[in-house]
Amino acid sequence: MTRLEAIEADITTLAVDVIVNAANSSLMGGGGVDGAIHRAGGPDIRDECIAIVERHGPLPTGRAVITTAGRMPAGHVVHTVGPVWGTVDEHEAVDLLASCYRSSLDLARDALAASIAFPNISTGVYHFPKRLAAEVAIQAVSDWVGDDPGTVESVTFVCFDRDNLVFYRDLLRI
Ligand code: ADP
Secondary structure, three states, X not given: OOEEXXXXXXXXXXXXXXXXXXXXXXXXXXXXXXXXHHXXXXXXXXHHHHHHHHHHOOOOOOXXXXXXXXXXXXXXXXXXEOOOXXXXXXXXXXXXXXXXXXXXXXXXXXXXXXXXXXXXXXXXXXXXXXXXXXXHHHHHHHHHHHHOOOOOOEEEEEEOOHHHHXXXXXXXXX
């Protein structure tokens, strides 16, 4: 059975098979976790992202792509674009956020990953309410692993602030 856990950490330091980046559609890096991943990973990730956007165009919200992890200890980075709270109705925002988690897990499974770590997608500058985002994330991941987890043995929710850690620990009952 796939293990779900929540920790407080900087996602760029984790030696898991896949870390997920809360990117924007341009894949060119930005602030928050996106900036941290590009800084820690180095220019190779940006070059791969440029090639992806040249080939396929900007990444739509809710979708994901995979690159190497450059200088970070992780194996790969999955870049996904979360919804910006307030730009679509709440129902659609929830669907799009759930889609980020599912699309990322699909790519991790395709890459034969055993371990994947997620940041709290959309809860930074995209202002998705943190508790609702945690509920959506845990539900989407639980449904996905219940369906066909393939090689994925562990999913880590990486919290960068205390609020998120408290919500995740409460919802996961750990
Ligand atoms: P978004 O645009 O999707 O809201 P942000 O990067 O602004 O993305 O925030 C997403 C989450 O990532 C926030 O909860 C933020 O605290 C967290 N975060 C920022 N830096 C890191 C990091 N180095 N490791 C893990 N999480 C981080």
